[in-house]
Amino acid sequence: MTRPSLLIMSFSPLQADARVLKQIRLFTPLYDVTTCGYGEAPEGVVAHVRIPDHLKAWKYDGKPLRVRAYRWAYWKNPVVAHLRRTMPRGTFDAILADDIDTVGLALHLAPRRGVHVDLHEYAPRMNEHLPAWNRWVRPFLSWMVRRYVRRADSITAVAPHIAQEYAARFGLGTVGVVVNATPYHELEPTSVGEPLRLVHSGAARPARRIEDMIEAVAGQEGMIFDLYLTQNTGPYYEKLQELAASTDNVTIKDPVPYEELIGTLHGYDVGVFSLPPTNFNYEWALPNKIFDYVQARLGIAISPSPEMAQLVREHDLGVIAEGFAATDLRDVLRGLDAQQVARFKESSHAAAHALSAERTMEPWREAIGALLDR
Incomplete structure (x- = not known):
């Protein structure tokens, strides 16, 4: 019996991205997982779309940002434009889109059963201590949330207040929480040292x-x-x-x-x-x-x-x-x-058990299961 297909997409070096690796390890036993990101294919996936190293994901033309031509800025991003051109539409049953900049592309790829978005941190205010960020980047990222994230089938973020801020600020409904927990390790406490x-x-x-x-x-x-x-x-x-x-x-x-x-x-x-x-x-x-x-x-x-x-x-x-x-x-x-x-x-x-990755990843399992196990 053919298993459902899931694309996990992140504009990051996958082998060094602990959060995305946890998603991959969670879902490869359950579905046919394809990954998209920088670097070599992670273990256990059926296919991997490698983003060329010379293409930079965080490279947006400043001119369209200054005139608020946000759609043009997004689709002309080197990575987004490359993947839009090279990846076929309608190929996957579902897509797990990591971070805000993958979401528009995930929707364009038209998965048959839907898109789950994992927003990680609160993107619009990531570098709000920088005046240029607040003037040019923050409005652009807020536009991405309104334009693309709102259309996702389900959403998670990395901490409770960040999830609440996304939901309240942008009317996203329920935003689940998956904390950046560490996989369980079978260890015992050591005696206290001196010093x-x-x-x-x-x-x-x-x-x-x-x-x-x-x-x-x-x-x-x-x-x-x-x-x-x-x-x-x-x-x-x-x-x-x-x-x-x-x-x-x-x-x-x-x-x-x-x-x-x-x-x-x-x-x-x-x-x-x-x-x-x-x-x-x-x-x-x-x-x-x-x-x-x-x-x-x-x-x-x-x-x-x-x-x-x-x-x-x-x-x-x-x-x-x-x-x-x-x-x-x-x-x-x-x-x-x-x-x-x-x-x-x-x-x-x-x-240690309650705060392990194995326990805290349940919102991902439920969200993807709602798309692929129905």
Whole structure:
């Protein structure tokens, strides 16, 4: 019996896109999955449409944006134009379109049973701290939501408040939530180290103010802090290296492959993340690293970002700073003791199943199933 066909489309390097890889692993046992994106074919798919490396997805002509010729700007995008020209219409039963810029193309390809859109972050306000973004890009992305996303059969986003904002701002009806959870790992909490072993993993982006986390730990007795940073080139990374080198308890380490990350984190006690609310997505972030820390059976120390704080409180996973300054994080870290951290690590262990990718992907399974299993 022929299985239904599903196209998973993302204008990203698929092998490095953890969220899209979870979709692929979820659906390849159920349907004939074709992928479209940059790089080699992921494991388990029946076919792959590789976007040529020289075509850049985020390359929109500024002139039509300035005169608000948005339809012209979208369809002249190099990737959209290439795929529109080369991919046949009416070939797939359903399409899972990742991120806002794939949606118009997914609708054009006319899948027989419909389109599900996974919007990830809140696109229109992604870089709202930049005046040029607000003037030219934000209206364009808002147009994409009204023009294309509204026509989707179902929609998901990455965090509760982001889903609510999409629904309320654009009249999208119900927007489901699939958090960026990590696959379940069969691990046990380790005993608390002496000194206390703190860790952070993530991208070295200036807007994240990683220097505040370093300053919060620098010189604190009874704790060490290791950072595994991607995007480890450029002036900002060099600045962080210099700052860490000026301390006796902070070290910046080379990043590890994602498949090795949880095992690496497991050797620590507390995962740290402070994120200043410089834009809407940062304010309401619920990032994958929080779920990485849970699967690694760590305690968690965070800034008071609402979505993260709610999760930490609900499961008793760790401590929350009073504010976003380095001094706020320093104060809450200074109050940690081994008994507390041991409790937090046990709480992560207790919540690991509930907060795993396997449990939290159900809205995707339901949405695609509604299209393909009817």
